[in-house]
Amino acid sequence: xxxxxxxxVNGRQYERSxxxxxxxSDFLRHEIxxxxxxxxxxxxxxxxxxVLMDSAAVRSCLLFAVQANGRDVTTVEGLDGGHEELHPIxxxxxxxxxxxxxxxxxxxxxxLVPFLEENPDPTEDEIREVLSGNICRCTGxxxxxxxxxxxxxxxxxxxx
Amino acid sequence: xxxxxxxYHAPRTVEETLALLWNYGEDGKLLAGGQSLVPTxxxxxxxxxxxxxxxxxxxxxxxxxxxxxxxxxxMTRQRAVERSxxxxxxxxxxxxxxxxxxxxxxxxxxxxGGSLAHADPTAELPALAIALDASMxxxxxxxxxxxxxxxxxxxxxxxxxxxxxxxxxxxIPGLPAGSGWAFEEVARQKGNYAMCGAAAVVDxxxxxxxxxxxxxxxxxxxAPVEAERAATLLVGEKPTAAAIRAASDAAAKxxxxxxxxxxxxxxxxxxxxGVLAERVLTKAxxxxxxxxx
Ligand SMILES: Cc1cc2nc3c(=O)[nH]c(=O)nc-3n(C[C@H](O)[C@H](O)[C@H](O)COP(=O)(O)OP(=O)(O)OC[C@H]3O[C@@H](n4cnc5c(N)ncnc54)[C@H](O)[C@@H]3O)c2cc1C
Ligand code: FES
Ligand code: FES
Numbered sequence: 001x002x003x004x005x006x007x008x009v010n011g012r013q014y015e016r017s018x019x020x021x022x023x024x025s026d027f028l029r030h031e032i033x034x035x036x037x038x039x040x041x042x043x044x045x046x047x048x049x050x051v052l053m054d055s056a057a058v059r060s061c062l063l064f065a066v067q068a069n070g071r072d073v074t075t076v077e078g079l080d081g082g083h084e085e086l087h088p089i090x091x092x093x094x095x096x097x098x099x100x101x102x103x104x105x106x107x108x109x110x111x112l113v114p115f116l117e118e119n120p121d122p123t124e125d126e127i128r129e130v131l132s133g134n135i136c137r138c139t140g141x142x143x144x145x146x147x148x149x150x151x152x153x154x155x156x157x158x159x160x
Numbered sequence: 161x162x163x164x165x166x167x168y169h170a171p172r173t174v175e176e177t178l179a180l181l182w183n184y185g186e187d188g189k190l191l192a193g194g195q196s197l198v199p200t201x202x203x204x205x206x207x208x209x210x211x212x213x214x215x216x217x218x219x220x221x222x223x224x225x226x227x228x229x230x231x232x233x234x235m236t237r238q239r240a241v242e243r244s245x246x247x248x249x250x251x252x253x254x255x256x257x258x259x260x261x262x263x264x265x266x267x268x269x270x271x272x273g274g275s276l277a278h279a280d281p282t283a284e285l286p287a288l289a290i291a292l293d294a295s296m297x298x299x300x301x302x303x304x305x306x307x308x309x310x311x312x313x314x315x316x317x318x319x320x321x322x323x324x325x326x327x328x329x330x331x332i333p334g335l336p337a338g339s340g341w342a343f344e345e346v347a348r349q350k351g352n353y354a355m356c357g358a359a360a361v362v363d364x365x366x367x368x369x370x371x372x373x374x375x376x377x378x379x380x381x382x383a384p385v386e387a388e389r390a391a392t393l394l395v396g397e398k399p400t401a402a403a404i405r406a407a408s409d410a411a412a413k414x415x416x417x418x419x420x421x422x423x424x425x426x427x428x429x430x431x432x433x434g435v436l437a438e439r440v441l442t443k444a445x446x447x448x449x450x451x452x453x
Contacts, residue, residue, distance in 0.1 A: 003168065020168035020211070023202075042162060043199035044266060056239075056268040062198040063269070066168055067215060111265060132350040133263025 005069040009034065010078030020066050025049045027065035028075055036076040036106050040135070047134035050107035051075050057111045076106035079113070088154035089113065098147030100138035108134045108144065116152055124149075163201040167210040174219060174299070174328065177212055182301035184210045186323045191215070192235060192274030195266050220273070220328065225250060230332040234273025239264065241272060250334035253292065253341035253361065257284050260343070263351040273327045279317050279383065282353040286313055287384035288343070291359040291376040294332040300325045313383040339363045340448030342440040345378070346432050348423065354379050355424040356432035360440035362399070364448045370394045373444075375411060375437060380418040380429050387411035390437065399445035408437035 002017045007027075014032050028037045028051070040046035042061045049060040052074040079087040086094065089112050099105045108131065115130045116122070122130075127148045131141060171177045181188055189208035191197060192215075200206040214220060220235035223244050230251050232241065241247050242258035261267060261275070261284050275285045276296065289296075289309035296307045298321055312319050321327065335341060345357030356379040365371030373394045375387040390411035397403040412434030420426045 001167070019165065021163045021165055023162070023198075042202045044195060047263070047265065050265055057265045058268050059195075059265055061202070062194050064168070064194075064198075066170075067194075067213065115264070129259075129350060130264060133265050 003066055003069075005066055007065070007068045007070075008072045010074055011082070016065075018065050020064055022065045023061055024051070024053075024063040024065050024068050024073070025060040027068070028060060028073070031065070034075050034077050038103055038106055040103065045135070046104070046107075047111065048104055048107040050110045050134065052110055052113060055114060057114055074110070074113075076109055079109060088158055089116065089148075089151040092149075092151030092154055093144075093147045096143055096147035096150050098139070098144045104134055104136040104138075108136070112148060112151065116148075116155055120152060120156060122148070122152060162204070163198075164204055164207040166208050168213065169210060170213045170216050172216050172218075174217060174326075177214065177217065177326065178299060178301040178324075180210070180212050181324045181326060184212075188212055188323075190277075190326060192277075193237070193266075193270035194274075195262070195270040196274065196278045196280065214273075222329075223247065225334070226331075228334045230254070230334060232272050232330050232332065234271060234277075234327045234329060236272050238262075238267035238270045238272060238275065242267060251292065251332050252335060253343060253359065254288060254332065256341075257288055257343040257359070260284055260345055260347075260354070260357070261351075266351075272330060276312075276330060277319060277321070277327045279313055279315075279319050280353070281316060281382055281384070282355075282357075282379045284343070284345070284354075284357060284359075284378060287357065287359050287376045287378040289330065289332070290384050290386060291361050291374045292332050292335075293374070294330050296327055297329045297331065298325050298327055306331075310386070316382040318383075335361070336363070338448060340444040340446065342443035342447070344436050344439050344443075346436065356380055356418075356429050356436060358433065358436035358440045360437075360444040362441070362444040362448045364399070364445075368449065369396055369398050370445070373441070375407075375441065377411075377416060377433055377437075380416040380433055385416050387415040387437065389414045394441075399441075399449070401442070404438055404441045404445065408434050408441060411437045 004017045006015045028034045038048040040048035051060045187209035191213045220233045222233040248255040294309045340362045343359045345354035347354040361374045363372040373391045377385045390407040393407045418426045418429035
Protein backbone atom coordinates (compact mmCIF):
# COMPACT_ATOMS: atom_id res chain seq x y z
CA UNK A 1 0.00 0.00 0.00
CA UNK A 2 1.45 3.35 -0.98
CA UNK A 3 2.14 5.96 1.63
CA UNK A 4 2.45 9.71 1.26
CA UNK A 5 5.73 11.09 2.52
CA UNK A 6 7.17 14.55 2.73
CA UNK A 7 10.95 14.83 2.67
CA UNK A 8 13.14 17.89 2.63
CA VAL A 9 15.97 17.37 0.15
CA ASN A 10 18.62 20.06 -0.16
CA GLY A 11 16.24 22.52 1.47
CA ARG A 12 13.31 21.84 -0.86
CA GLN A 13 10.21 19.98 0.31
CA TYR A 14 9.09 17.00 -1.82
CA GLU A 15 5.80 15.22 -1.32
CA ARG A 16 5.33 11.85 -3.01
CA SER A 17 3.25 8.73 -2.70
CA UNK A 18 5.59 5.73 -2.49
CA UNK A 19 5.61 2.01 -1.78
CA UNK A 20 7.27 1.21 1.59
CA UNK A 21 9.84 -0.98 -0.16
CA UNK A 22 11.21 1.95 -2.18
CA UNK A 23 14.81 2.55 -1.11
CA UNK A 24 15.82 6.12 -0.30
CA SER A 25 18.52 5.87 -3.00
CA ASP A 26 15.86 5.04 -5.63
CA PHE A 27 13.57 7.76 -4.29
CA LEU A 28 16.31 10.34 -4.77
CA ARG A 29 17.30 9.13 -8.23
CA HIS A 30 14.01 8.07 -9.78
CA GLU A 31 11.24 9.90 -7.92
CA ILE A 32 12.79 13.34 -7.66
CA UNK A 33 15.42 13.10 -10.37
CA UNK A 34 18.55 13.74 -8.30
CA UNK A 35 20.90 11.25 -9.93
CA UNK A 36 24.04 12.60 -8.24
CA UNK A 37 23.63 9.95 -5.54
CA UNK A 38 25.19 6.83 -7.05
CA UNK A 39 24.23 3.23 -6.48
CA UNK A 40 27.03 0.69 -6.61
CA UNK A 41 26.18 -2.37 -4.57
CA UNK A 42 22.87 -1.91 -2.75
CA UNK A 43 24.10 -3.75 0.29
CA UNK A 44 25.95 -1.11 2.22
CA UNK A 45 29.48 -2.00 1.18
CA UNK A 46 30.61 0.50 -1.46
CA UNK A 47 29.51 3.82 0.04
CA UNK A 48 28.61 5.43 -3.30
CA UNK A 49 25.05 6.12 -2.12
CA UNK A 50 26.08 8.01 1.04
CA VAL A 51 23.91 11.07 1.80
CA LEU A 52 23.28 13.15 4.89
CA MET A 53 20.09 12.54 6.85
CA ASP A 54 19.64 15.07 9.66
CA SER A 55 23.34 15.94 9.20
CA ALA A 56 24.65 12.37 9.66
CA ALA A 57 26.29 10.44 6.81
CA VAL A 58 24.20 7.34 6.04
CA ARG A 59 23.78 4.72 3.31
CA SER A 60 20.71 5.66 1.28
CA CYS A 61 20.53 2.09 -0.13
CA LEU A 62 19.88 0.75 3.39
CA LEU A 63 17.05 3.13 4.22
CA PHE A 64 13.49 3.05 2.98
CA ALA A 65 12.16 6.33 1.64
CA VAL A 66 9.29 6.14 4.17
CA GLN A 67 11.91 6.36 6.92
CA ALA A 68 12.98 9.77 5.60
CA ASN A 69 9.46 11.13 6.05
CA GLY A 70 9.70 14.46 7.89
CA ARG A 71 13.50 14.48 7.77
CA ASP A 72 16.19 16.60 6.14
CA VAL A 73 18.26 14.93 3.46
CA THR A 74 21.28 16.49 1.77
CA THR A 75 22.72 15.02 -1.43
CA VAL A 76 25.75 16.00 -3.45
CA GLU A 77 23.51 18.36 -5.44
CA GLY A 78 23.03 20.38 -2.26
CA LEU A 79 26.71 20.84 -1.52
CA ASP A 80 27.08 24.23 -3.14
CA GLY A 81 24.06 25.52 -1.21
CA GLY A 82 22.33 26.60 -4.42
CA HIS A 83 25.18 28.88 -5.38
CA GLU A 84 27.30 28.54 -8.45
CA GLU A 85 30.49 28.10 -6.49
CA LEU A 86 32.03 24.77 -5.62
CA HIS A 87 32.01 23.67 -1.99
CA PRO A 88 35.59 23.76 -0.58
CA ILE A 89 35.62 19.95 -0.51
CA UNK A 90 34.62 19.82 -4.19
CA UNK A 91 37.29 22.40 -4.89
CA UNK A 92 39.89 20.28 -3.09
CA UNK A 93 38.96 17.22 -5.16
CA UNK A 94 39.04 19.21 -8.39
CA UNK A 95 42.40 20.77 -7.68
CA UNK A 96 44.11 17.57 -6.44
CA UNK A 97 42.55 15.17 -8.98
CA UNK A 98 40.75 13.30 -6.21
CA UNK A 99 38.68 11.42 -8.79
CA UNK A 100 38.98 9.64 -12.09
CA UNK A 101 35.68 8.12 -13.24
CA UNK A 102 33.84 9.90 -10.42
CA UNK A 103 31.49 7.07 -9.54
CA UNK A 104 32.59 6.95 -5.90
CA UNK A 105 32.91 10.73 -5.54
CA UNK A 106 29.42 11.82 -4.40
CA UNK A 107 29.47 9.30 -1.54
CA UNK A 108 32.97 10.33 -0.53
CA UNK A 109 32.10 14.03 -0.54
CA UNK A 110 29.02 13.45 1.60
CA UNK A 111 31.05 11.33 4.05
CA LEU A 112 33.58 14.14 4.34
CA VAL A 113 31.16 16.98 5.11
CA PRO A 114 30.42 15.93 8.72
CA PHE A 115 33.90 14.42 9.11
CA LEU A 116 35.70 17.71 8.39
CA GLU A 117 33.22 19.66 10.52
CA GLU A 118 34.15 17.48 13.49
CA ASN A 119 37.83 17.06 12.60
CA PRO A 120 39.07 20.32 11.07
CA ASP A 121 42.70 19.10 11.31
CA PRO A 122 42.59 15.39 10.49
CA THR A 123 45.72 13.25 10.43
CA GLU A 124 46.39 11.07 7.41
CA ASP A 125 45.43 8.00 9.49
CA GLU A 126 42.10 9.58 10.44
CA ILE A 127 41.45 10.43 6.78
CA ARG A 128 42.20 6.88 5.68
CA GLU A 129 40.00 5.51 8.42
CA VAL A 130 36.97 7.59 7.46
CA LEU A 131 37.51 6.70 3.79
CA SER A 132 37.45 2.99 4.66
CA GLY A 133 33.69 3.03 4.16
CA ASN A 134 33.93 4.20 0.56
CA ILE A 135 35.34 2.01 -2.18
CA CYS A 136 37.16 3.64 -5.10
CA ARG A 137 38.27 1.41 -7.95
CA CYS A 138 40.24 4.04 -9.85
CA THR A 139 42.46 6.31 -7.83
CA GLY A 140 44.30 4.08 -5.38
CA UNK A 141 43.14 6.61 -2.74
CA UNK A 142 46.41 8.58 -2.66
CA UNK A 143 44.97 11.55 -4.54
CA UNK A 144 41.80 11.37 -2.46
CA UNK A 145 43.81 11.68 0.73
CA UNK A 146 45.63 14.70 -0.69
CA UNK A 147 42.31 16.19 -1.76
CA UNK A 148 40.94 15.84 1.76
CA UNK A 149 44.03 17.52 3.21
CA UNK A 150 43.62 20.45 0.82
CA UNK A 151 39.86 20.60 1.50
CA UNK A 152 40.52 20.89 5.23
CA UNK A 153 42.81 23.86 4.57
CA UNK A 154 40.31 25.49 2.21
CA UNK A 155 37.49 25.18 4.73
CA UNK A 156 39.60 26.94 7.34
CA UNK A 157 40.57 29.74 4.97
CA UNK A 158 37.02 30.25 3.73
CA UNK A 159 35.57 33.55 4.93
CA UNK A 160 32.66 32.74 7.23
CA UNK B 161 13.06 -1.74 -6.41
CA UNK B 162 14.88 -4.72 -5.03
CA UNK B 163 13.14 -5.78 -1.81
CA UNK B 164 9.91 -7.77 -2.07
CA UNK B 165 6.76 -5.91 -1.02
CA UNK B 166 5.90 -5.80 2.69
CA UNK B 167 3.44 -4.13 5.03
CA TYR B 168 5.14 -1.29 6.88
CA HIS B 169 4.40 -0.52 10.52
CA ALA B 170 5.95 2.30 12.50
CA PRO B 171 4.78 1.84 16.11
CA ARG B 172 5.55 4.53 18.70
CA THR B 173 5.62 2.34 21.79
CA VAL B 174 6.99 -1.01 22.91
CA GLU B 175 3.47 -2.22 23.77
CA GLU B 176 2.27 -1.61 20.21
CA THR B 177 5.34 -3.36 18.85
CA LEU B 178 4.85 -6.43 21.02
CA ALA B 179 1.22 -6.68 19.90
CA LEU B 180 2.31 -6.54 16.25
CA LEU B 181 4.99 -9.19 16.84
CA TRP B 182 2.45 -11.38 18.59
CA ASN B 183 0.17 -11.17 15.57
CA TYR B 184 2.78 -11.72 12.87
CA GLY B 185 5.10 -14.20 14.62
CA GLU B 186 7.69 -15.52 12.15
CA ASP B 187 6.27 -13.35 9.35
CA GLY B 188 7.09 -10.08 11.07
CA LYS B 189 10.59 -8.61 11.14
CA LEU B 190 11.83 -5.85 13.40
CA LEU B 191 13.73 -3.10 11.59
CA ALA B 192 16.40 -1.50 13.79
CA GLY B 193 19.32 0.19 12.01
CA GLY B 194 18.67 -1.89 8.91
CA GLN B 195 22.40 -2.30 8.31
CA SER B 196 22.20 -6.10 8.33
CA LEU B 197 18.52 -6.64 7.58
CA VAL B 198 18.11 -4.37 4.54
CA PRO B 199 21.04 -5.92 2.61
CA THR B 200 19.38 -9.33 3.00
CA UNK B 201 16.06 -7.83 1.87
CA UNK B 202 17.76 -6.24 -1.14
CA UNK B 203 19.08 -9.71 -2.04
CA UNK B 204 15.58 -11.09 -1.32
CA UNK B 205 17.10 -13.57 1.12
CA UNK B 206 14.60 -12.14 3.61
CA UNK B 207 11.04 -11.42 2.52
CA UNK B 208 9.02 -10.53 5.60
CA UNK B 209 5.26 -10.09 5.33
CA UNK B 210 5.52 -7.14 7.69
CA UNK B 211 8.34 -4.84 8.64
CA UNK B 212 8.02 -3.31 12.10
CA UNK B 213 10.18 -0.20 12.26
CA UNK B 214 11.60 0.52 15.73
CA UNK B 215 13.09 3.89 14.81
CA UNK B 216 10.15 5.89 16.17
CA UNK B 217 10.12 4.30 19.63
CA UNK B 218 11.78 6.90 21.84
CA UNK B 219 11.83 4.68 24.94
CA UNK B 220 14.35 2.34 23.27
CA UNK B 221 17.02 5.01 22.84
CA UNK B 222 18.97 5.48 26.06
CA UNK B 223 22.30 5.04 27.82
CA UNK B 224 22.42 5.31 31.59
CA UNK B 225 24.23 4.09 34.68
CA UNK B 226 22.23 2.04 37.17
CA UNK B 227 23.58 -0.04 40.09
CA UNK B 228 27.14 0.06 38.70
CA UNK B 229 25.87 -1.23 35.38
CA UNK B 230 25.62 0.34 31.97
CA UNK B 231 22.04 0.14 30.74
CA UNK B 232 21.70 0.53 27.01
CA UNK B 233 18.38 0.68 25.13
CA UNK B 234 18.13 -1.61 22.12
CA MET B 235 17.85 1.25 19.61
CA THR B 236 20.87 3.17 20.88
CA ARG B 237 22.99 3.82 17.81
CA GLN B 238 26.44 2.28 17.70
CA ARG B 239 27.85 5.74 17.03
CA ALA B 240 26.24 7.12 20.20
CA VAL B 241 27.92 4.39 22.26
CA GLU B 242 31.25 5.07 20.57
CA ARG B 243 31.03 8.72 21.56
CA SER B 244 29.58 8.34 25.04
CA UNK B 245 31.72 9.49 27.99
CA UNK B 246 29.62 7.33 30.29
CA UNK B 247 30.53 4.21 28.29
CA UNK B 248 34.18 5.22 28.23
CA UNK B 249 34.18 5.62 31.99
CA UNK B 250 32.34 2.52 33.14
CA UNK B 251 32.88 0.01 30.30
CA UNK B 252 36.07 1.15 28.57
CA UNK B 253 36.35 -2.17 26.71
CA UNK B 254 33.12 -1.38 24.87
CA UNK B 255 34.34 2.11 24.06
CA UNK B 256 37.60 0.78 22.66
CA UNK B 257 35.90 -1.86 20.52
CA UNK B 258 33.24 0.29 18.81
CA UNK B 259 35.45 1.66 16.00
CA UNK B 260 36.11 -1.90 14.84
CA UNK B 261 32.45 -2.25 13.88
CA UNK B 262 31.98 -1.37 10.22
CA UNK B 263 32.33 2.29 9.15
CA UNK B 264 31.03 5.58 10.52
CA UNK B 265 28.15 5.68 8.04
CA UNK B 266 27.04 2.21 9.18
CA UNK B 267 27.47 3.01 12.88
CA UNK B 268 25.38 6.17 12.44
CA UNK B 269 22.36 3.90 11.80
CA UNK B 270 23.35 0.52 13.23
CA UNK B 271 22.11 -0.16 16.76
CA UNK B 272 23.35 -2.06 19.79
CA GLY B 273 20.19 -4.16 19.96
CA GLY B 274 20.25 -4.95 16.24
CA SER B 275 23.82 -6.19 16.40
CA LEU B 276 23.23 -8.26 19.54
CA ALA B 277 20.03 -9.80 18.17
CA HIS B 278 21.45 -10.47 14.72
CA ALA B 279 24.01 -12.86 16.30
CA ASP B 280 26.52 -12.75 13.48
CA PRO B 281 29.38 -15.08 14.48
CA THR B 282 31.95 -12.51 13.34
CA ALA B 283 30.31 -9.51 15.02
CA GLU B 284 32.13 -7.80 17.87
CA LEU B 285 29.26 -7.04 20.25
CA PRO B 286 28.02 -10.59 20.93
CA ALA B 287 31.57 -11.67 21.90
CA LEU B 288 31.92 -8.59 24.06
CA ALA B 289 28.56 -9.23 25.74
CA ILE B 290 29.81 -12.62 26.89
CA ALA B 291 33.24 -11.35 27.97
CA LEU B 292 31.56 -8.59 29.99
CA ASP B 293 28.88 -10.88 31.44
CA ALA B 294 26.04 -8.78 30.02
CA SER B 295 22.34 -9.64 30.31
CA MET B 296 19.59 -9.09 27.78
CA UNK B 297 16.13 -7.88 28.76
CA UNK B 298 13.64 -9.55 26.45
CA UNK B 299 9.87 -9.18 26.27
CA UNK B 300 6.94 -10.63 24.42
CA UNK B 301 3.31 -9.51 24.57
CA UNK B 302 2.76 -11.81 27.55
CA UNK B 303 6.16 -12.32 29.21
CA UNK B 304 9.39 -10.62 30.20
CA UNK B 305 12.75 -12.18 31.10
CA UNK B 306 16.45 -11.49 31.49
CA UNK B 307 18.81 -13.77 29.56
CA UNK B 308 22.53 -13.98 30.36
CA UNK B 309 24.63 -13.34 27.24
CA UNK B 310 26.09 -16.85 27.62
CA UNK B 311 22.62 -18.38 27.23
CA UNK B 312 21.48 -15.89 24.60
CA UNK B 313 23.77 -17.09 21.79
CA UNK B 314 22.84 -20.58 20.67
CA UNK B 315 24.08 -20.85 17.07
CA UNK B 316 24.64 -19.28 13.70
CA UNK B 317 22.55 -16.08 13.56
CA UNK B 318 20.45 -17.68 16.29
CA UNK B 319 19.57 -16.50 19.78
CA UNK B 320 17.36 -18.06 22.44
CA UNK B 321 14.64 -15.45 21.74
CA UNK B 322 11.30 -16.62 20.33
CA UNK B 323 9.95 -14.99 17.15
CA UNK B 324 7.40 -13.01 19.18
CA UNK B 325 10.04 -11.74 21.58
CA UNK B 326 12.12 -8.61 21.24
CA UNK B 327 15.26 -7.31 22.90
CA UNK B 328 14.58 -4.12 24.86
CA UNK B 329 17.79 -3.42 26.66
CA UNK B 330 21.18 -4.78 27.61
CA UNK B 331 22.77 -4.44 31.06
CA ILE B 332 26.56 -4.52 31.18
CA PRO B 333 28.30 -4.59 34.57
CA GLY B 334 30.83 -1.78 34.89
CA LEU B 335 34.47 -2.85 34.96
CA PRO B 336 35.67 -2.50 38.56
CA ALA B 337 38.92 -0.76 39.41
CA GLY B 338 41.70 -3.31 39.29
CA SER B 339 40.36 -5.18 36.31
CA GLY B 340 42.06 -5.12 32.93
CA TRP B 341 40.58 -5.52 29.48
CA ALA B 342 41.54 -5.63 25.80
CA PHE B 343 40.09 -6.30 22.36
CA GLU B 344 41.88 -7.02 19.10
CA GLU B 345 40.90 -8.42 15.73
CA VAL B 346 42.30 -9.12 12.29
CA ALA B 347 40.24 -8.08 9.27
CA ARG B 348 41.31 -7.94 5.64
CA GLN B 349 40.11 -4.36 5.41
CA LYS B 350 39.39 -1.78 8.10
CA GLY B 351 35.70 -2.00 8.96
CA ASN B 352 35.09 -5.38 7.36
CA TYR B 353 33.92 -8.26 9.48
CA ALA B 354 37.00 -9.78 11.09
CA MET B 355 38.44 -13.21 10.32
CA CYS B 356 39.10 -13.60 14.02
CA GLY B 357 38.89 -11.39 17.08
CA ALA B 358 39.46 -11.79 20.81
CA ALA B 359 38.23 -9.98 23.91
CA ALA B 360 39.73 -10.43 27.37
CA VAL B 361 38.72 -9.26 30.82
CA VAL B 362 41.06 -10.05 33.74
CA ASP B 363 40.85 -9.44 37.50
CA UNK B 364 43.93 -9.80 39.66
CA UNK B 365 43.55 -11.21 43.19
CA UNK B 366 45.51 -10.09 46.28
CA UNK B 367 49.17 -10.82 45.70
CA UNK B 368 48.91 -10.28 41.96
CA UNK B 369 47.80 -13.70 40.75
CA UNK B 370 44.92 -13.99 38.31
CA UNK B 371 41.57 -14.17 40.10
CA UNK B 372 39.18 -14.22 37.17
CA UNK B 373 39.66 -14.27 33.42
CA UNK B 374 37.24 -14.22 30.54
CA UNK B 375 38.59 -14.77 27.03
CA UNK B 376 36.07 -14.80 24.17
CA UNK B 377 36.68 -15.27 20.45
CA UNK B 378 34.67 -14.22 17.43
CA UNK B 379 34.98 -15.68 13.95
CA UNK B 380 35.96 -19.18 15.03
CA UNK B 381 32.57 -20.83 15.59
CA UNK B 382 28.86 -20.53 14.88
CA ALA B 383 28.55 -18.20 17.87
CA PRO B 384 31.09 -16.43 20.08
CA VAL B 385 33.38 -18.99 21.76
CA GLU B 386 34.50 -18.74 25.37
CA ALA B 387 37.99 -20.12 25.94
CA GLU B 388 37.28 -22.14 29.07
CA ARG B 389 40.40 -24.30 29.14
CA ALA B 390 42.62 -21.28 28.78
CA ALA B 391 40.81 -19.60 31.67
CA THR B 392 41.23 -22.65 33.89
CA LEU B 393 44.97 -22.67 33.19
CA LEU B 394 45.34 -19.02 34.13
CA VAL B 395 43.31 -18.71 37.31
CA GLY B 396 45.60 -18.71 40.34
CA GLU B 397 48.72 -18.13 38.21
CA LYS B 398 50.87 -15.04 38.16
CA PRO B 399 50.35 -13.22 34.82
CA THR B 400 53.80 -14.07 33.42
CA ALA B 401 54.59 -14.15 29.72
CA ALA B 402 55.05 -17.93 29.95
CA ALA B 403 51.67 -18.51 31.61
CA ILE B 404 49.94 -16.30 29.06
CA ARG B 405 51.70 -18.07 26.18
CA ALA B 406 50.67 -21.50 27.49
CA ALA B 407 47.05 -20.41 27.95
CA SER B 408 46.91 -18.85 24.48
CA ASP B 409 48.24 -22.05 22.92
CA ALA B 410 45.64 -24.05 24.81
CA ALA B 411 42.90 -21.68 23.67
CA ALA B 412 43.90 -22.06 20.03
CA LYS B 413 44.34 -25.83 20.20
CA UNK B 414 41.62 -26.98 22.57
CA UNK B 415 38.96 -24.32 23.02
CA UNK B 416 38.01 -23.70 19.38
CA UNK B 417 37.19 -25.74 16.33
CA UNK B 418 37.07 -23.22 13.48
CA UNK B 419 35.76 -24.01 10.02
CA UNK B 420 37.16 -22.27 6.96
CA UNK B 421 35.55 -20.02 4.40
CA UNK B 422 36.81 -18.00 1.43
CA UNK B 423 38.30 -15.41 3.80
CA UNK B 424 40.43 -17.74 5.93
CA UNK B 425 40.92 -21.49 6.34
CA UNK B 426 40.68 -23.31 9.68
CA UNK B 427 44.45 -23.47 10.27
CA UNK B 428 44.86 -19.74 9.68
CA UNK B 429 41.96 -18.92 11.99
CA UNK B 430 43.47 -21.12 14.70
CA UNK B 431 46.78 -19.33 14.26
CA UNK B 432 45.10 -15.92 14.51
CA UNK B 433 43.23 -17.01 17.65
CA GLY B 434 46.50 -17.96 19.37
CA VAL B 435 48.22 -14.71 18.44
CA LEU B 436 45.25 -12.53 19.37
CA ALA B 437 44.70 -14.37 22.67
CA GLU B 438 48.28 -13.71 23.68
CA ARG B 439 48.01 -10.04 22.76
CA VAL B 440 44.74 -9.35 24.56
CA LEU B 441 45.69 -11.35 27.67
CA THR B 442 49.02 -9.55 27.91
CA LYS B 443 47.38 -6.15 27.55
CA ALA B 444 44.52 -6.95 29.93
CA UNK B 445 46.93 -8.24 32.60
CA UNK B 446 49.13 -5.17 32.26
CA UNK B 447 46.10 -2.93 32.62
CA UNK B 448 44.86 -4.87 35.63
CA UNK B 449 48.25 -4.44 37.26
CA UNK B 450 48.09 -0.73 36.50
CA UNK B 451 51.01 -0.65 34.06
CA UNK B 452 49.01 0.65 31.13
CA UNK B 453 46.03 3.01 30.87
C1 LIG C 1 29.38 -2.77 5.00
C2 LIG C 1 29.01 -3.27 6.37
C3 LIG C 1 30.00 -3.68 7.24
C4 LIG C 1 29.69 -4.15 8.50
N1 LIG C 1 30.69 -4.53 9.33
C5 LIG C 1 30.40 -4.98 10.57
C6 LIG C 1 31.44 -5.38 11.47
O1 LIG C 1 32.62 -5.30 11.17
N2 LIG C 1 31.06 -5.84 12.70
C7 LIG C 1 29.75 -5.93 13.07
O2 LIG C 1 29.47 -6.36 14.18
N3 LIG C 1 28.76 -5.54 12.25
C8 LIG C 1 29.05 -5.07 11.02
N4 LIG C 1 28.02 -4.69 10.20
C9 LIG C 1 26.63 -4.84 10.67
C10 LIG C 1 26.17 -3.66 11.50
O3 LIG C 1 26.88 -3.57 12.71
C11 LIG C 1 24.68 -3.76 11.81
O4 LIG C 1 24.31 -2.49 12.26
C12 LIG C 1 24.27 -4.77 12.85
O5 LIG C 1 24.71 -6.07 12.55
C13 LIG C 1 22.75 -4.90 12.93
O6 LIG C 1 22.23 -3.82 13.61
P1 LIG C 1 21.04 -2.97 13.00
O7 LIG C 1 20.62 -2.06 14.06
O8 LIG C 1 21.46 -2.38 11.73
O9 LIG C 1 19.91 -4.10 12.85
P2 LIG C 1 18.97 -4.53 11.65
O10 LIG C 1 19.76 -4.75 10.43
O11 LIG C 1 17.82 -3.60 11.57
O12 LIG C 1 18.45 -5.90 12.25
C14 LIG C 1 19.25 -7.07 12.30
C15 LIG C 1 18.43 -8.26 12.80
O13 LIG C 1 18.13 -8.12 14.18
C16 LIG C 1 16.72 -8.10 14.40
N5 LIG C 1 16.47 -7.10 15.46
C17 LIG C 1 16.84 -5.79 15.42
N6 LIG C 1 16.52 -5.18 16.58
C18 LIG C 1 15.95 -6.12 17.37
C19 LIG C 1 15.41 -6.09 18.70
N7 LIG C 1 15.40 -5.00 19.45
N8 LIG C 1 14.90 -7.25 19.20
C20 LIG C 1 14.91 -8.39 18.45
N9 LIG C 1 15.41 -8.47 17.20
C21 LIG C 1 15.92 -7.34 16.66
C22 LIG C 1 16.11 -7.71 13.07
O14 LIG C 1 14.79 -8.19 12.94
C23 LIG C 1 17.07 -8.38 12.11
O15 LIG C 1 16.78 -9.75 11.97
C24 LIG C 1 28.32 -4.21 8.91
C25 LIG C 1 27.31 -3.80 8.05
C26 LIG C 1 27.64 -3.34 6.79
C27 LIG C 1 26.54 -2.92 5.86
S1 FES D 1 25.01 1.42 -3.04
FE1 FES D 1 24.76 1.87 -0.96
S2 FES D 1 26.63 1.27 -0.14
FE2 FES D 1 26.82 0.60 -2.19
S1 FES E 1 37.09 7.62 -9.21
FE1 FES E 1 36.36 5.84 -10.16
S2 FES E 1 35.64 4.72 -8.47
FE2 FES E 1 36.62 6.36 -7.53
